[in-house]
Amino acid sequence: MHTTHHRQNEMPNNIATFRHDGDFYFTYGVKAFKRKDFEKAEKWFNKALEVEPDNTLYLCQLSVLYTELHQYHRSNDFLQQVLKSDQPYVDTYYLLANNYAHLGLFYEAKKNAEKYLEEDPEGDFVTETNELLKLLEQVMVEQAEDDDLEFDEEDELMLYQETAFYHLEHEEWAEALQTLEEMTVYYPEYLPAKHEYAYALFQLGHAEEAVALEEAWLKQDDLSLNSRMNLTYFSYHMGNTEAFEAYLNQLLNIYPTYNEKKLKLAVTLAQVDVYDEAIERFKKLNKEQMTNYVSYYLWYGYALNCINKTKQASYIWEEAKEHHPSFDELLKAHGWV
Numbered sequence: 001m002h003t004t005h006h007r008q009n010e011m012p013n014n015i016a017t018f019r020h021d022g023d024f025y026f027t028y029g030v031k032a033f034k035r036k037d038f039e040k041a042e043k044w045f046n047k048a049l050e051v052e053p054d055n056t057l058y059l060c061q062l063s064v065l066y067t068e069l070h071q072y073h074r075s076n077d078f079l080q081q082v083l084k085s086d087q088p089y090v091d092t093y094y095l096l097a098n099n100y101a102h103l104g105l106f107y108e109a110k111k112n113a114e115k116y117l118e119e120d121p122e123g124d125f126v127t128e129t130n131e132l133l134k135l136l137e138q139v140m141v142e143q144a145e146d147d148d149l150e151f152d153e154e155d156e157l158m159l160y161q162e163t164a165f166y167h168l169e170h171e172e173w174a175e176a177l178q179t180l181e182e183m184t185v186y187y188p189e190y191l192p193a194k195h196e197y198a199y200a201l202f203q204l205g206h207a208e209e210a211v212a213l214e215e216a217w218l219k220q221d222d223l224s225l226n227s228r229m230n231l232t233y234f235s236y237h238m239g240n241t242e243a244f245e246a247y248l249n250q251l252l253n254i255y256p257t258y259n260e261k262k263l264k265l266a267v268t269l270a271q272v273d274v275y276d277e278a279i280e281r282f283k284k285l286n287k288e289q290m291t292n293y294v295s296y297y298l299w300y301g302y303a304l305n306c307i308n309k310t311k312q313a314s315y316i317w318e319e320a321k322e323h324h325p326s327f328d329e330l331l332k333a334h335g336w337v
Contacts, residue, residue, distance in 0.1 A: 022048040022051040025051065026045065028040075029041045029043075029045040029047075029061065030061070033065060041065055042065055045065065046062070054086070056082045056085055056088070057089070059078045059079070059082045060078070060091065060095065062078050063075040063076070063077075063079045064095065066078070072100075072103050075095070075099050076100075077324070079092050079095055079096050079099070081329070090120040091123065093116035094112070094113065094123075094129050096112040097110070098132065101132060101136060103162075104159045105159070105163060106136050110137075110140075113132050113136070114133070117129055117130075157187055157190065160179060160182065160186075160187070164176055164179045168200065174204065177200040183197075184197055191226070195226035195230055198213045198230055199230055199233075201213070202230075202233075207234065207237075210234060211235075214230045214231050225261060228251060229264060229265060231247050232247040232248050232251055233268055233271055236272040237272075259289055266282045266299070266300070267299045270282075270302055275303045275306045275307050278300075278303045282296070282299075282300040291323045297316055297317060297319065297320030298320070301313040301317045302334075
């Protein structure tokens with residue numbers, strides 16, 4: 001009788017201690033990856049990361065999967081996490097260089113390829129990295145000789161837009177500023193870059209210069225919504241109450257047609273702590289069209305938290321993590337977790 005009782009007690013413990021560790025899922029992911037069943041591989045790698053979120057091998061492998069799927073920015077997202085971890089993985093620099101080359105960001109590709117060789121001159125990817133550098137030099141020389149050779153102007157502008165968008169959404173201000181500086185030189189007629197440049201400038205501590213630029217542009221185009229949004233944000237964060245209230249009153253009467261402008265306006269209102277109005281604007285956006293915008297989740301959640309709708313806010317932030325793997329980093333940077 002006693003033995004049975006003992007075994008009954010023991011059995012659940014034995015069962016409970018059997019838990020799949022990350023490697024179990026990871027192995028299945030690798031098998032699926034080799035079969036080119038990328039959908040299954042992605043699921044297994046994500047399961048492995050649920051168990052060990054900081055495992056650099058898992059993060060790198062998932063980044064390689066996204067490179068295979070030509071989702072280079074998403075791949076870079078994971079690689080940046082690896083570089084920030086306690087055990088940065090040197091191969092990351094080669095993988096980043098490869099992604100940047102695919103995106104046509106040759107300067108970034110070259111920088112990361114050189115960093116890889118410097119960190120690991122005997123590494124597994126030395127041959128590939130040297131080949132990549134040769135190719136990059138050749139392409140960069142050809143581009144310098146003939147700008148039309150590599151991309152037509154529209155393609156190149158699109159790459160710039162995508163890169164600037166990525167850095168701005170992830171609040172990587174220095175990288176955004178560098179890209180936007182180049183954009184304003186090569187594409188002076190592309191107006192949004194000017195306002196994004198002023199915004200990044202402000203974030204990097206150059207407030208007076210950012211304000212001066214926007215005020216000058218508003219004089220040139222007194223209907224500019226971009227200028228008004230930036231100046232509302234700038235004046236609020238500089239404590240210039242009079243200017244802030246004047247700009248804010250104008251914004252509250254504006255209802256843009258385009259999604260990007262609608263979102264930017266909702267974000268600006270949240271950033272200047274006009275929560276209720278911001279939430280009304282966020283609600284009117286089509287959520288399905290917002291998945292690429294980190295700022296949508298970040299500031300919608302922030303505004304909801306500020307009016308004590310914490311359950312809704314946490315739901316929105318959890319959803320953000322599904323689409324943007326480094327979302328937690330942003331929350332930490334703002335001190336919101």
